[in-house]
Amino acid sequence: MMLVPTHHFRDIERKPEYLQPEQCIPPPDPGPVGTMWFIRDGCGIACAIVTWFLVLYAEFVVLFVMLIPSRDYVYSVINGILFNLLAFLALASHCRAMLTDPGAVPKGNATKEFIESLQLKPGQVVYKCPKCCSIKPDRAHHCSVCKRCIRKMDHHCPWVNNCVGENNQKYFVLFTMYIALISLHALIMVGFHFLHCFEEDWTKCSSFSPPTTVILLILLCFEGLLFLIFTSVMFGTQVHSICTDETGIERLKRKHQPREHRGSWKAVEEAFGGAFSLNWFNPFSGPCHPAPLSDEDWVRQVADTNTETEEQSEDRKEDSVEVTDE
Numbered sequence: 001m002m003l004v005p006t007h008h009f010r011d012i013e014r015k016p017e018y019l020q021p022e023q024c025i026p027p028p029d030p031g032p033v034g035t036m037w038f039i040r041d042g043c044g045i046a047c048a049i050v051t052w053f054l055v056l057y058a059e060f061v062v063l064f065v066m067l068i069p070s071r072d073y074v075y076s077v078i079n080g081i082l083f084n085l086l087a088f089l090a091l092a093s094h095c096r097a098m099l100t101d102p103g104a105v106p107k108g109n110a111t112k113e114f115i116e117s118l119q120l121k122p123g124q125v126v127y128k129c130p131k132c133c134s135i136k137p138d139r140a141h142h143c144s145v146c147k148r149c150i151r152k153m154d155h156h157c158p159w160v161n162n163c164v165g166e167n168n169q170k171y172f173v174l175f176t177m178y179i180a181l182i183s184l185h186a187l188i189m190v191g192f193h194f195l196h197c198f199e200e201d202w203t204k205c206s207s208f209s210p211p212t213t214v215i216l217l218i219l220l221c222f223e224g225l226l227f228l229i230f231t232s233v234m235f236g237t238q239v240h241s242i243c244t245d246e247t248g249i250e251r252l253k254r255k256h257q258p259r260e261h262r263g264s265w266k267a268v269e270e271a272f273g274g275a276f277s278l279n280w281f282n283p284f285s286g287p288c289h290p291a292p293l294s295d296e297d298w299v300r301q302v303a304d305t306n307t308e309t310e311e312q313s314e315d316r317k318e319d320s321v322e323v324t325d326e
Contacts, residue, residue, distance in 0.1 A: 044161030
């Protein structure tokens with residue numbers, strides 16, 4: 001968990017009694033080890049299914065309309081292998097982004113017993129999310145869809161039916177990158193196929209009738225262009241966030257406030273899983289994180305970094321703005 005200076009805006013509760021721990025239920029029992037993370041959101045599930053459908057549609061058109069009917073076997077084999085490899089990596093990245101815990105904070109731990117066990121010193125500050133009754137670290141934000149506080153939450157993406165946070169940002173970046181690449185590859189192949197069909201008889205350049213072939217290619221061209229633009233923008237935004245060590249929510253909170261960027265190459269290496277290597281592009285290789293702390297340890301760590309006087313608290317509270325993550 002990365003801690004940042006106090007100029008990061010947030011709603012503060014200066015004393016343990018402000019937490020109102022009596023209103024929180026005890027923490028739920030942890031699930032079985034290895035329990036899969038999955039958000040039961042109808043809109044997100046529908047978007048994830050549409051994502052897979054669109055990739056499989058592109059796969060169908062590329063293989064059965066353009067490559068298999070082609071008489072240039074070298075062209076078909078090379079492009080078929082390349083397109084299928086990129087599609088596999090895109091879908092694998094999508095699954096990892098969707099099924100990986102993005103960095104959820106333990107839920108319901110702001111109980112009276114837990115707070116008393118911390119033995120906080122006078123002046124130490126801890127923060128509570130009133131929506132999920134969790135004591136959360138700095139840079140954690142509540143997601144109304146996941147119904148959890150997420151560490152370094154960038155945004156909730158319905159296309160992966162999950163938040164993009166500390167633990168799965170790499171997979172989301174790879175997903176956007178591979179979707180952009182297969183979209184560009186499909187557009188290039190559609191262009192060559194149209195040129196080939198214009199030069200020869202349309203009945204010989206596809207297994208389908210000419211009208212069907214044209215419709216399938218136009219739909220693929222529209223899909224490829226749309227997703228090339230969308231995923232390229234998302235890829236650039238996410239890489240910029242990692243390089244500057246600033247999430248999308250933090251950018252919105254300080255839209256009109258100057259900020260010193262503290263990003264570094266180390267932050268990029270942590271996000272992508274170590275020193276630069278092919279593992280950066282591998283969706284089955286995770287990001288680098290230090291050994292996880294216990295609940296008591298990370299709460300004490302956050303409290304120690306947020307020790308401040310009453311005057312400092314009032315100044316920061318007056319200057320802060322309330323921004324919801326919903």
